[in-house]
Amino acid sequence: MTDANRKAHWETVYTTKGENEVSWFQESPEASLELIDLAHPTPASTIVDIGGGASRLVDSLIARGLNHVTVLDLSEAALEAAKARLGERASGVQWVVADVTKWYPTQICDIWHDRAAFHFLTDPADRAAYVACMKRTVKPGGHVIIGTFAIDGPEKCSGLPVNRYDATSLARELGEGAVLVDARRHDHSTPWKSAQRFQFCIFRRT
Numbered sequence: 196m197t198d199a200n201r202k203a204h205w206e207t208v209y210t211t212k213g214e215n216e217v218s219w220f221q222e223s224p225e226a227s228l229e230l231i232d233l234a235h236p237t238p239a240s241t242i243v244d245i246g247g248g249a250s251r252l253v254d255s256l257i258a259r260g261l262n263h264v265t266v267l268d269l270s271e272a273a274l275e276a277a278k279a280r281l282g283e284r285a286s287g288v289q290w291v292v293a294d295v296t297k298w299y300p301t302q303i304c305d306i307w308h309d310r311a312a313f314h315f316l317t318d319p320a321d322r323a324a325y326v327a328c329m330k331r332t333v334k335p336g337g338h339v340i341i342g343t344f345a346i347d348g349p350e351k352c353s354g355l356p357v358n359r360y361d362a363t364s365l366a367r368e369l370g371e372g373a374v375l376v377d378a379r380r381h382d383h384s385t386p387w388k389s390a391q392r393f394q395f396c397i398f399r400r401t
């Protein structure tokens with residue numbers, strides 16, 4: 196898929212479907228928050244949600260007093276939907292329309308979170324670019340949280356092929372400089388009540 200096609204795909208998704216008409220919608224991002232808690236964030240912590248889309252994770256982070264939240268996504272429409280939902284609270288968030296495989300952050304961060312974006316990178320060159328971005332973005336001692344479809348999860352998401360992971364294969368992708376701290380499987384229930392098996396991992400950046 197070309198870069199232009201990838202962006203067009205996601206803009207179409209977010210301009211034609213409502214929040215709970217996409218399989219990945221969740222009212223409350225419990226699995227993500229459990230792992231974020233393991234990183235012991237403070238109000239001073241900087242956190243970036245990679246491929247955050249219109250997710251409600253940012254709402255929970257603001258509610259927990261995190262003041263330095265960035266949400267990055269390919270789709271401007273996704274970020275506009277999140278901003279509209281948040282209203283005034285959106286002004287305290289940094290919103291970045293970018294492809295993570297090409298992003299250069301303006302500041303390093305403590306916590307990198309990604310639920311269901313990395314698994315779309317089926318091209319090894321894109322995965323290498325993602326990992327390089329993660330390594331230049333997360334400070335030593337910081338944490339990297341990634342949720343993907345599990346080995347026995349769906350083969351596609353949003354009509355696109357995905358790569359599926361367990362903790363070992365995800366750790367191998369990240370390579371040196373990311374030490375596995377915890378790994379959990381999570382069954383996501385789609386808005387139409389089908390189960391999707393996820394693998395969530397948290398790594399410490401060394």
Ligand SMILES: C[S@@+](CC[C@H](N)C(=O)[O-])C[C@H]1O[C@@H](n2cnc3c(N)ncnc32)[C@H](O)[C@@H]1O
Binds near residue numbers: 205219268269270273
């Ligand atoms: C399945 S959705 C998950 C959205 C959100 N993380 C959540 O849990 O609700 C995948 C998201 O990744 C974004 N995405 C896909 N490829 C990306 C890339 N290369 N760079 C940035 N965002 C990307 C899409 O626009 C979409 O919002």
